[in-house]
Amino acid sequence: MKRDNKVMPSLAEAIRQTGLRDGMTVSFHHHLRDGDAVLNLVLAECEKLGVRDLTVNASALMACHHPIVDFIRKGTVTGIECNYMHPVVGHEISKGLLAREVIFRSHGGRPAALERKEAHIDVAFIAASTSDRAGNCNGRDGRTAFGSIGYAMPDAEHADNVVVVTDHLAPYPVSVASIDERYVDAVVVIDSIGDPDKIMSGTTRVTRDPIGLLIADYTARALSASGLLEDGLSFQTGAGGTSLAVASFIGEIMRGRGIRGSFASGGITGMLVDLFQEGLFETLIDVQCFDRDAVRSIRDNEKHREISASTYASPAVKSSVVDHLDIVILGATEIDSQFNVNVHTDSNGFIMGGSGGHSDTAAGAKLSVIVAPLIRARLPLIVDRVGTISTPGKDVDLLVTQYGLACNPEKTELDYRLRSAGLPVFTIEELHERAVGITGVPGRHPSQGRPVARVVSRDGDLLDIIRAVNR
């Protein structure tokens, strides 16, 4: 291996030099989200080279990664570790596609597992929109720019072998080395690492749905009454339409009261970029860009900071960004009376998601708020026991639905503040009754099949087991 030029003539050659063999673990990031081409390309190449029995450790598997199903059927892939799994892959796993159990972690738990040596990566394939010949690379420059490359940083540090896959080779040295050459073994140039237009998968616009807006309005009023909306506020919200509406309403309140926040973090959207540029937040801390505005902003603004997944949320390092969060707004598929939240499986037990940063931010933030409609297509949000525990109830403080709010019983002061502000606060049992009064009591048929996945907490403990759906 030449130290001054690591560029390989082909992906196959790059894979060969890593010494990749049967039974090893390869890793990927999902910064290109639904536009990622690299995971599929690498696995196809591995198949051609006859490498089998690989474990794929990916920060997330998106819809575009559905070819992995074929690679599993062919025996190229026999193991999966990830933080999120799109239903097109999840359904197959739930039907028993994979003999070994999938390991689900969180965005903070994944780097923590590497740091604690509970997980091991033999070869990390890191898609970068710009790299130099030594492997100094980033996701902010080049025609397929996707912004922050935070999820791949721990892989670069901990993998035995690191291959940077790029479609833009820049002269040495690139101006910003988000991942630097110390870690990189090989660089390979391909035609395209993916389609950055598909980064914006899912909703990244403020909802127009009146119910979503109603929930966002209750949430904003609850936050306003919580006592946390003060100078120095730190805030995180996801990319759902309702969460973005909350961000927009919070912006209005901050503007009105002259509040200046310290930082907004997480997956960054154009909405947060707008609030930041208006001066409502001092800094953006970005582990992942959710849309083109965020991609542009991280390149142009020094105070829009790129961080690694470890800095973002690892519980195995001395401290991380989530430990400084005041408020996080999160979604849920199900929540139970213990406030346990499920974002892994649907009402029929099929895998359809994953924690992402859910459990990390819920654990770290002073106030973690779940926003969700009380009823979705006749299914009540609140159940007796969630299908899968993704985030333990001890880390969830408040539920906001269009029918009212419910505080975790531990949060007596919050409950008092919200009631005093005239918000419609109920117990979670009362909201549950309200929901089933409308929908009827759903029949429950817990999956009885063999375990197909384990949900591992950010601390490395087993949180729950997901079983096969045999129907």
Add this chain to the structure above:
Amino acid sequence: MELIRKAKSGTLESSDVLVTVEPAGELIITLDSPVKEQFACAILETVRGVLEDFSVRTGKIELADQGALDCTIRARLTTALKRASQPAGGEK
């Protein structure tokens, strides 16, 4: 009530149900629903209740459910039955 023709009511939008009824020699109820696991029994009970109210003992009843609540299922089925019992072009 006698079913004399095929008739539909409802839509495939979320929270709605598309009901199709047509005359048949026996009673055949088919249900397609994303919440079948949770609510098949409740839905069928509602359907049977409405059929009983209109004394409909035979017919092909097809429900393409999108998570409709009981009251919606009841209304859609009622409309479909009323439509199916009148000649085409009758009161709508």
Add this chain to the structure above:
Amino acid sequence: MRRSLLFLPGNQPGMLQSGGVLPADTLIFDLEDSVAAGEKDAARELVASALRSFDFGRRELSARINDLETKHAFTDLKTLIPAGIETIMLPKVSGGDMVQQVAALFDEIELEHGIVKGRIKIIALIETACGVEHAYEVAVASPRVVALALGAEDLAADLGCARTKEGREIFYSRSRLIIAAKAAGIEALDTPFTDARDTEGCYEDALFARSLGYAGKLCISPHHLDSIHRAFMPSKAEIEFALDVTEAMRRAKEDKRGAVSLRGKMIDLPVLLQAERTLHLARAAGLIQEEPDGENNHEA
């Protein structure tokens, strides 16, 4: 209290379900314009079923039935009144006789279903030149008529003028309607604002209607509810004055004094009535507490 009256399309189950949580004072289940000609029967059945099943809380339940000229109107009434509708919005009301006909029909339906006579009220939607011309006659045609509402879209079409955001073309009709309503001792309700995305425009429009004396505004989008409620929210000074007025009246009553003055001015009945209206609006906006002896049907 009818600050906001939200139309819900009668044939959309999801929207009807939302009615139970949207913060409108009145829900108007619409069987007319928002329902396709071939779906009138389905919408009627759906609304009736929803009325029987959902808890709409303290919201007033109203329905806009089909044009009385059509065959649907009668079936609409026969179906919805027994299902629990409280107020019927009559479209295209052109004169008092039309109201009297319907009122007679209400008498029959109420009798048949054991509903207290006169319980079902009427909001007359004035949306033709003829209707504007006969507005007062409509307002006094029956004690069931509780409000005149302006429907400016159809009216503009009838007048042959373009409908604008500024609304100069309906200024006369708006003025005429409020005079007719007040002369009859009932409420006037303003025409809906039609641009669902322009919430600020809706606020301005509602503020103007309030300045004319309108009690509330029809609403075609949930996005407008907040704007309308803001427009009908009394100012801090208004509330303080109203509280002072009622307090002065209370003390005068205690002391068995006849004449009452506040800040050197006599308080007469109109001032007291205005004050009570202000406090009513303030309570609805959550700016002051409910009266302790007031209704309290907050259910879980």
